[in-house]
Amino acid sequence: MVMSFRVSDLQMLLGFVGRSKSGLKHELVTRALQLVQFDCSPEVFKKIKELYETRYNKKGSEVAAPPAPHRAEALALHSSYERGGAVPRPLPAASIDYPALYGKYLNGLGRLPPKVAKPEVRLVKLPFYTTLDELLKPTELVPQNNEKLQESPCIFALTPRQVELIRNSRELQPGVKSVQVVLRICYTDTSSPQEDQYPPNIAVKVNHSYCSVPGYYPSNKPGVEPKRPCRPINLTHLMYLSAATNRITVTWGNYGKSYSVGLYLVRQMTSAELLQRLKTIGIKHPELCKALVKEKLRLDPDSEIATTGVRVSLICPLVKMRLSVPCRAETCAHLQCFDAVFYLQMNEKKPTWMCPVCDKPAPYDQLIIDGLLSKILTECEDADEIEYLVDGSWCPIRAEKERSCSPQCPILVLGECPWGKRGWEPLGEITEFQNGLCWKGPAGSSSPTPCCGQGHFPLSQVTPSPVQPGLGHFQEFRGSHSCSGHPHKEEFLPDISSGCGSHSLCAVPPSLVPNPSPALLEPL
Numbered sequence: 001m002v003m004s005f006r007v008s009d010l011q012m013l014l015g016f017v018g019r020s021k022s023g024l025k026h027e028l029v030t031r032a033l034q035l036v037q038f039d040c041s042p043e044v045f046k047k048i049k050e051l052y053e054t055r056y057n058k059k060g061s062e063v064a065a066p067p068a069p070h071r072a073e074a075l076a077l078h079s080s081y082e083r084g085g086a087v088p089r090p091l092p093a094a095s096i097d098y099p100a101l102y103g104k105y106l107n108g109l110g111r112l113p114p115k116v117a118k119p120e121v122r123l124v125k126l127p128f129y130t131t132l133d134e135l136l137k138p139t140e141l142v143p144q145n146n147e148k149l150q151e152s153p154c155i156f157a158l159t160p161r162q163v164e165l166i167r168n169s170r171e172l173q174p175g176v177k178s179v180q181v182v183l184r185i186c187y188t189d190t191s192s193p194q195e196d197q198y199p200p201n202i203a204v205k206v207n208h209s210y211c212s213v214p215g216y217y218p219s220n221k222p223g224v225e226p227k228r229p230c231r232p233i234n235l236t237h238l239m240y241l242s243a244a245t246n247r248i249t250v251t252w253g254n255y256g257k258s259y260s261v262g263l264y265l266v267r268q269m270t271s272a273e274l275l276q277r278l279k280t281i282g283i284k285h286p287e288l289c290k291a292l293v294k295e296k297l298r299l300d301p302d303s304e305i306a307t308t309g310v311r312v313s314l315i316c317p318l319v320k321m322r323l324s325v326p327c328r329a330e331t332c333a334h335l336q337c338f339d340a341v342f343y344l345q346m347n348e349k350k351p352t353w354m355c356p357v358c359d360k361p362a363p364y365d366q367l368i369i370d371g372l373l374s375k376i377l378t379e380c381e382d383a384d385e386i387e388y389l390v391d392g393s394w395c396p397i398r399a400e401k402e403r404s405c406s407p408q409c410p411i412l413v414l415g416e417c418p419w420g421k422r423g424w425e426p427l428g429e430i431t432e433f434q435n436g437l438c439w440k441g442p443a444g445s446s447s448p449t450p451c452c453g454q455g456h457f458p459l460s461q462v463t464p465s466p467v468q469p470g471l472g473h474f475q476e477f478r479g480s481h482s483c484s485g486h487p488h489k490e491e492f493l494p495d496i497s498s499g500c501g502s503h504s505l506c507a508v509p510p511s512l513v514p515n516p517s518p519a520l521l522e523p524l
Helices: 007-016 025-038 042-055 068-082 096-105 161-168 271-281 288-298 340-349 370-377
Strands: 129-139 149-157 170-172 181-188 203-206 209-211 245-255 259-268 309-313 326-329 369-370 385-389 392-398 412-417 428-433 437-439 480-483
Touching: 007 025, 025 042, 042 340, 129 149, 129 161, 129 181, 149 259, 161 181, 161 259, 181 245, 259 480, 271 340, 271 369, 271 392, 288 309, 288 370, 288 385, 326 340, 326 370, 369 370
Parallel strands: none
Antiparallel strands: 129 259, 149 245, 181 259, 203 209, 203 245, 309 385, 326 369, 385 392, 412 428, 428 437
16 A cells, blocks of 8 residues: 555655655655554554545545456566566556555565564673573653652562472571562663663552662762662562562652663572682683783883783782682783682672772673682792792792891990999999890899880980989989889989989999990990
């Protein structure tokens, strides 16, 4: 029918459905054929029939019921051209009833390709969720009016097999099954797989009860909008685990963006299960890792800088602990690894899937375990860093040994302290030891004992006492007096008039404080 329409008929048809009426005849015919193929509603078909009858009403019964031989010949001619056979003997033009011919195939569309399916919204795969069944394909949330808050209901029922899977699944925690019915929401975009994204003011109601939706992360930065973790929403605990129908109502804010929702039966995985799966299928052979090291360190003839080695830390950048399961993403350009155990645990709590080394995406399906570095960790237990060489070999880099505790300078006698006065012990020697002062004690005594006063400090740091000039004194609190030449603090009331009280001959004369006299400095 459409093929026999005049330009005016085609324009009337396209204007009836609100399509463009401008253009040449072949363009109008193309639009009309596409209209019938993809959007042939009963109203459109009725309009086509009306235009066709108006166009050929003058022919009367001849058009409505053409002679049977002519119809058969026309169909035979049409089918013979389709089969690609030899061109049949041409029939007289008057013997072919073209309106009847194309009306037989609904305006000639019976020979057009089948209807092309509309692209569907796809959601990204989540490592911690294995999809078992698709209960509801992603369906667009269509607003029903101009209100800001919209509601979209959904009714479905679980099959006996699905109910059995949920009931027999293990519990991840009290009241939370590993097999769940989850609701996922994303933008309505068919160009690429979409990540979960909640619309504003979202609320989910399951069988007369509202389901909790993840809240926003708190933000400590002023002026920064808090973010919300958009995860699958678990509906299992509010559903009827039977043949009864479940009603889900999604409330969302209509602010211009289009969203789609989908329902899935999934099995939630743990970080330990993902780690075990990674160890099973994700280990890269040590020889392949060695070849990668050689490739990284290969001499570039166009570069003036030659790399002779690259250092790799054996400390995880996430937790600052020694690596146990070294891994990285295949897309990463670095050799540095992070610990798979902590990486999976962190993404289980807050999924970001970003490499902690280069800050680029490192999704689970691109993670590999470095077999070469795993071998190095077992062979090198006393180093925290290694260096890869150009031939693929490696060598440990150990920390420098700590400085020896032995003194770096000879022990010198700085002065004497009159311990024999007033019933005190015999004289001792104040010596410099490891850049500090100590009391050696009388002859025949054991190793030096550090002084408790300012005698711990080098001579240049000892401030002369305002009471009695010498190596220096200080008064910590009333009734207590410390001398820089003695190992113990003795409680007494000092005699200010006589200087240091009972320690009137204490320590070294004032002349030795800034520049000690060589006569009093002699080796032990």
